[in-house]
Amino acid sequence: MSKKRVSLFRNILQFSVLSLIILFFIGNQVGLSVVDFETYCPMGGIQAILTLMKDGLIACNMTVTQMVLGAIFIFCILVLGKLFCSHLCPLGTVSEAIGKVADKFKIRRDINGVTDKVLRSLKYILLFFTLTITLETGELFCKTYDPFYGSVTMFGHRVNFLFATISISVFVLGSIIFRLFWCKYLCPLGAISNIFKYWIGVGVVVAVLSSMYFFEVGVDISIIVGIICLVGYALEILKIDTKQQSVLKITRHTHTCVDCGLCSRTCPQGIDVADLEMVKHPDCNLCGDCVAACPKDGALTLNEKMNVKWLPSVLVVVLFVSGLLIASQYNLPTVSKAWGSNEEMAKSKEFTINHMSHLTCFSSSMGFVRQMSEVDGVLAVNTYISDHKAEITYDTTKIDELSIRKMLYTRSKQFVKAPQLDQPLTVHKLRVAKYLTEADLKIMAEALKDEDVYQLETQFDTEIRLLAFCDANMSESKIENLITTIKHRRSYPFEVKDVVKSNVPISGIGLMKRAFKKHKATFNNFKSYPREKLRSVMLVLEDFPKNENKFKELSNHVAKRYKGVVGIHADYEAQPTVRFFYIQDMVEPQDIINWMSQPEMTLVYTNGDTEQVTNPYKFKLTN
Structure with a gap:
């Protein structure tokens, strides 16, 4: 069997992940899919766990999925090593590919000595500011500069154009000129990986976070984050020969090794594997390229005797899929606030408002909670941005559900296009399973601009209805089909429960006066x-x-x-x-x-x- 099988499994996995990202990116751009690339980001999940510990709130638009994947990422580092970096991270995959091309033209260089040690501090500095700002504001600061997120969203929501442009440029140029520049010197997730790779780092993090959570130590959060980052940086540059808790390590058997040096020349990280008996270097991410390149059976193995070359790839897939399955069984509120007394809560009721598309992040959730806190009779609110819904608890002696729903309603009107002034029109009233906002009407109007639909409005009786001003020949079934087939990456599908055609005639000029x-x-x-x-x-x-x-x-x-x-x-x-x-x-x-x-x-x-x-x-x- 070919010695390339270790790299083959990893390369297939890397290619699959990258292909899916490209397909989802294209689908988002042409409107065929609605994929949130943040959903599978462990970095955001780790920050959400920290904000939950600090304030009882989930950062930005993070959900249980990101938090579970963040926890799985930490578990993987603790038990298995940096498998995410070598097998799943798209930035690592692209950086490796760019570097291999650069090597063919003899462009890429290694950074060594003092310069290497100084540059390694950058990712801890970036991690410090990322965590500190996120913990203070509740918004993911990493979104402003992340080269991956900036690229796949085309500088989308909350991306700082200047920051993202700089990081993308540094990522690409760094990958061409220097070996894995972003991964070694700038990646904050790489900094977290190296902190958790050592027992000392784990001990410091556990001690600091336990004090913060259980004992409510009144220390500025920047000091806490700074201590963790300093410990991680010290462990990395000093390469302290302390016990690493990961069970998987590349082992070189000196009695079998022929000292060809091929393993060192093959290592994507530039680690001198041929000079080590067990690879404990902080940059080692168990990619397996050195094992694949070794011409001598048994000279390089996983641990002492393990020679199951596909194991790292299988383990990382199993962990990732397990994380998604676990996350699908649970949900946590982005914001959970209660201000009612025990007496009030005892005679309260709760109802849920679904499909609130404007609940997209921590800020919008807090804004909604503040709005509800000013309503006499509302006692508590939970928001869930993953489902775009809110649970509202209210005192039945002071207010009822219908009053709250009506209070939340804001009439919206969106002009689509002008009809002929003498054109006969009809109005269809649609009951849509969604809390319709002005943004929703704009999405609909854009999608319907080539149809015989001229204006959209919302109306509230006992619930929100959508009024569609259409050509008189537009049937109920056709307008229902037009609405339900609208696809947009920033909105849920519009589910129509029923359609009622108005018997009140209106002309083109009547609509224009109304509009x-x-x-x-x-x-x-x-x-x-x-x-x-x-x-x-x-x-x-x-x-x-x-x-x-x-x-x-x-x-x-x-x-x-x-x-x-x-x-x-x-x-x-x-x-x-x-x-x-x-x-x-x-x-x-x-x-x-x-x-x-x-x-x-x-x-x-x-x-x-x-x-x-x-x-x-x-x-x-x-x-």
Whole structure:
């Protein structure tokens, strides 16, 4: 059998993981899948465990899945070694591949000596700031700079463009010029791995976290994190020959070894395996390349006699799958807050609001909890961002479920496109199994822009309903199919429970009047002028509904800039219009026409500051 089987198992696993990531990335971009790449991140899970220990809250949008995988990651380091780095980490896989290409052109170099030791501190410094900021804010700081997350999300939610660009550039260039630069010198997960690789590191972490959790030691969190990072750095650079608790180690049998040095030249980490009897180097991640390269049977093995070359790959897959299975059986609230007394809780009830797509992270959960804490009769709230739901406990003597649901409801309206003014329309009322938000309506509107759907609104009776203003020939079954087949990576599928067609007819112009957000404002001492001095000029708004929400800015600009203009009234008559009221002898109609055609508006704020903004409107004089 070929000696390449050890590397073959690992390479197949690496290729499979990378292929899945690429497929999910493409699926997300084209709308065929909705995959959250954070779901399988042990780094986020470890931070979530720490925030749960510190504050009883789960960091950012972490869930039980990430936390279990984070715990599995730590367990793997403790018992087996750094298998995640060599078998599953996409950054490690890509860095190795880039380095092999660079080696063919003799570009890549090793960093040794003092420079190597100094650079190794960087990942502990980055780990320090990552953990400290996350524990203080409840938001995952690693998301702002992580080269993997920044790449697969295309600089998505909470990614700092500058930080991510720098880290991606350093990752790629570092992989070309130096051996596994990111993994050795910058990866905070690598720093955690090295801390837990030694009994000393484990002991320090356990002691510090136990004091923090059980004894509530009042020490600044940055000091606690700093101590752990310093211990990890010291263990790594001093390479203390202390007992490592992992059961798997590469062992070289000197009586069998032919001293060819191939193992050292093959090691992706650049470890001089040929000079060691047992590989305890902090960089060793049990990739098995040295064992695969060894030309002599039994010269290099796992531990003393173990020669099961596929074992590391199988173990890491079993652990990962076990973590997912365990996580699927449990759930923990992102935020759990209760402020009711025991007496109030005794006569309370609880209900659940599902599909709250705006509950996406720690901040949105805390915002929702604060909102509920101000409602008289609400006693406790649990939020679950993994399921986008909230559990609300309330005092039945003060408030009921329907009142709370109605209070949470905010009417939303989303214009899709303009119908023909004489076009007959119909309104379908859909009961959707989702707490619909303005963001949901925008997603729907984008998906339905090529269909005979013209406006979407929400309405509340005993629950939220979706009103869809459609062509008169649109059937209930068709609109239901259009809504339920919408796919978007930031939203749940929209499940329609039932559809009711309204019997009230509406025309295209009726919808346009309904869609138009009227605006009326008076200023510049409007009431002080006699009515006979008041004149008006009506201009047609050419690009409705674009910028329909800018009428307040328009009023500000006109009121502060043109003292002879005393009011505006935006309305939809036969077409969208804005009527400007002005004082005779102070302003001429042509002046207003000229002013409104200028490319900029001047906004004046209450503190006296001014700002020049682009004029978003295009007007023409009515016929």
